[in-house]
Amino acid sequence: MDALNNLFVNIAAAIRGLFADSHSFGADLSINIIVFIMLFLIMVVAALFLSLVERKFAHWVSQRSGPNRLGPHGWFQFIADAVKMLGKEDITPANVDKFLFKMAPMMLVGVTLMVFGVIPFGEEMVAIDLDLGILYFFAVSSLTTLGILMAGWASNNKYSLLGGLRAVAQMISYEIPLIFSLLGVVMITQTFNLSAIIEAQKTIPFIFLQPLAFLIFLIAGIAETNRAPFDHVQGEQEIVAGPFTEYSGLRWGLFMLAEYGNVVATSAIAVTMFLGGWYGPEFLPGWLWFILKIWLVIFLMMWVRWTFVRMRIDHLMHFAWKILLPLALVNIFLTGLGIYVYDLFIVRIGG
């Protein structure tokens, strides 16, 4: 079990062992390249697979057919989708801002990939073990807004522009409750490092100490990833596909990749902050627990997505500023009170 648990760590050590000096520049570089490729593959495969799982889930919830042709019960459909997307003609419409138009999907994917850099998939299985991991996550994930706005502006299409403007309004509003909901955890653990936060949850996952914060994080996270009931940015019934209206082929595929990648990243942060990361009963390796927990959160998000209808844009804003934000502040206050009481009585009496 221990070998399986440390499988990837051992592989990394073995690769480093190939070099004369295991911490030379060459060793670091090759490890970094391998990790980058691994992360990219994780994101691509997860996103592709997620696009299939989402349709399977829709089939399950809303009793429609879902993909059922390619492979057993249609489980190979995502391969066909990827091939189709690669084969489609890439159209750049006339009168668009060509530079921004082509930059936007790449930027979105790049930003999403950057979030994966700090996610600890298992013990010591993190690409960049930043001390300010959470701040990095906030900083990078808010950049996705810029990518969507770029797409909306560059497309030279009124629907796209509306979508881009909605993206800015929505994502900036929901960023704040999102950040505030995580502050409680930071206050308890006194660290911004994601691995350290998981280690602090060895005995009890923070979802039991911070249930309100988990709820706020989940809601704001759904809004951040632009999924129903907060999918105003794409709002298919009103603004066709929002900023993605003019995109086709692989560029459109990159947007979808970024969207699903964001879902995975947000779920991973939720697992890290609230669900105890890689900790779980011993019969499965830690990294598998982490992945299973990510899927649990994703299923929650899908459940919401296929049950609720889209909110109105002004209700959406009210919800962020008048409900979620005060709740997040209350949560911070209660956490502070709890910590104070804990320090005052339990620690002193116990110590």
Next chain:
Amino acid sequence: MMIEGTQEYSLNMGPQHPSTHGVFRMVVHLDGEVVTKVEPKIGYLHRGLEKMAESRTYTQFIPYTDRLDYLAGPHNSLGYVQAVEKLMDTEVPERAEYLRIIFAELGRIASHLVMIASGSLDISGWTPWSYCFRDRERILDLFEMTAGNRMTPNYFRIGGVSQDVPEEFMPALKSFLEDMPEMIEEYYGIFFGNEIAQSRMKSVGILPKELAENLLITGANLRASGVQYDVRKAEPYGIYDRFDFQIPVLYGCDTYDRHFIRLLEIQESKKIIEQAYKDIPAGPVMTKVPKVLKPPVGKVYHRVENPKGEMGWYIVSNGSTKPARVRIRTGAFVNVQMLPEIVKGWKMQDLVTIFASMDLVLGEVDK
């Protein structure tokens, strides 16, 4: 209210747009996300049905009538064949009358289900949409096993119906009726009872009673504005006077009520079908009519309560095998004019919901 230095812009929604329910086009004037003005543009599905009628015999025109409101085919043909029967003074066998009622009301349920489904889809409710279509499928199966066609069954004939229902029809109808209360509960649970859906639809797009009456709005849209008017009660046609059913009326005048009244009407239609199912007599389904129909010279106006509103058939006969003139008054066409009146000041998102609540079918609008 415009901020200085900004300007309104116009957005062309349709004819190819996800939520214009066909090929409706509207030019929307927007101030940010707020709608200041809407100009509906219709005619993209104009097929000239009224003119076509003049070059076809009375019987040949029946299939075309199904394609007016293609979501509720039977009720359109019902209006047409009854108008011609009125002109010719034809008696219809009892069993055919009952079958007509069953089919017309099944068509109404199917149409209302599509309306609820697309209404929920327009606020991104995919699951209610697929529930409604799942149940509508069973109605279409009933049509298919009887008449061969699913959406446009072309079942009614002048003087009766084309054939008797197959023996598996009645058990299938019974099981459908038995499952209906559960379905309605399901729609309520996932769509009408949903907090977000209610916040999207309640007190949005108010159509006051006076405005509705002045604009000659008919059908469920009128009844959701507090007017209890239904041709089935006001001027019963066929054998509607034999059934015990209510005309639901709501006083909210808003988008939610326009959706919800359809759910109530489905329940009333279910009552009618249940009674018809119980009372239906055996016997012939077609009366003896001449092979070549030549109605006497004259004109007739006959109106029926189509799911989309009041449908009137004005037919002028010059004694030949083809009608001299056919004019169709469709509910949806008249109902279009409420759109510019009630969307002003609402958001772009509400425009879509309000449009869905009007329940337009472009086949009927454009004829």
